[in-house]
Amino acid sequence: MVDIDELNNYCDNYLSVSKYKDYGPNGLQVEGSQTINKIVSGVSANLDLIEQAVVEKADAIFVHHGIFWDNESKVIVGAKRKKIELLIKNQINLFAYHLPLDDHSKVGNNIELGKRLGITKMRSVEDSLLWQGELSINLSDFERLIEEKLDRVPQIFGNKSGQIKKIAWCTGAAQGFIEDAINLNVDLYLTGEVSEKTPAVAKENNITFISAGHHATERYGVQALCDHLCSKFRLKHQFIEVSNSV
Ligand SMILES: [Zn+2]
Structure with missing residues (x-):
């Protein structure tokens, strides 16, 4: 209490x-x-x-x-x-x-999502809400992993071939940061939503872009925060999933 x-x-x-x-x-x-x-x-x-x-x-x-x-x-x-x-x-x-x-280094949406997707060497990008890290997986396996971990079929645009090594990501509606991700020289940029212009930007810059769901990518930070608060103050906690396909 x-x-x-x-x-x-x-x-x-x-x-x-x-x-x-x-x-x-x-x-x-x-x-x-x-x-x-x-x-x-x-x-x-x-x-x-x-x-x-x-x-x-x-x-x-x-x-x-x-x-x-x-x-x-x-x-x-x-x-x-x-x-x-x-x-x-x-x-x-x-x-x-x-x-x-989104940005917290221990219970944030970005770090919690990164953990679920097996991303290593996770770090936040300075003066930005983006995070970056490394993977060693091919795109089709990564697609299956997202579906399994987030219970969401991801939308994939741009470069659809090959191995993913460097990834940048930002949970929620961060498709507007795709140019920043391109400047980081990553193979893949993942966020929660996609805009009309995003597929062309991804294709023209030969980057893979994944939209994995705004709600689905932002389920985990708030749960990690509340679990942390439970350990600190001995509270009872329950996550309530209100289904949202976006
Ligand atoms: Zn959001």
């Missing part, structure tokens, strides 16, 4: 929240009960996740994608009102960690 302020401060420090300029607030987004015993985690704070957290009698929800974003309306109406109402009525704290959770 832990006090909400202690948990909030601990996460702020552990995830170096103040280091990041982000698109929404990191940390406690909606305040609930003062003491926390049971936590649930999920990728995104959608209504399905909040409703399941109510059923599970959670004291706090931890997510990667919270409910407040700079580019969205600031008013609390419709679905947003319903979500906030459910949280407050059931005294559930909502904690959200976006970029600090």
Whole structure:
């Protein structure tokens, strides 16, 4: 059991929240009960996740994608009102960690994904959200590995032959960083989503590009964070998968 302020401060420090300029607030987004015993985690704070957290009698929800974003309306109406109402009525704290959770060196989405895909020599790229590392696998085996580990059929573009040795990756919707990956001279760039122009950029630069799912690539950081918090504060934790094919 832990006090909400202690948990909030601990996460702020552990995830170096103040280091990041982000698109929404990191940390406690909606305040609930003062003491926390049971936590649930999920990728995104959608209504399905909040409703399941109510059923599970959670004291706090931890997510990667919270409910407040700079580019969205600031008013609390419709679905947003319903979500906030459910949280407050059931005294559930909502904690959200976006970029600090992608990038963290121990429980981040990128390092957790890299571990599952057998990437070695993993390191973050300086002044960037990209990570890079090494593999020794051919593309068709890597495709099967992704399907097995992420439960997602990846979309593959660009160079579809050969052995993968150098890889760069960034979880979520980071297809816009493909040029940065090309500049790293890697064989493969992997992220969660693809845009209309990405296949041509990959082909023209003879790089392999894989879109392995935004949700699928960002399931693991929040679980690792909550497992870490459990060992630190003796909490109970449950991950709730709200299926999302994107
Ligand atoms: Zn994301």
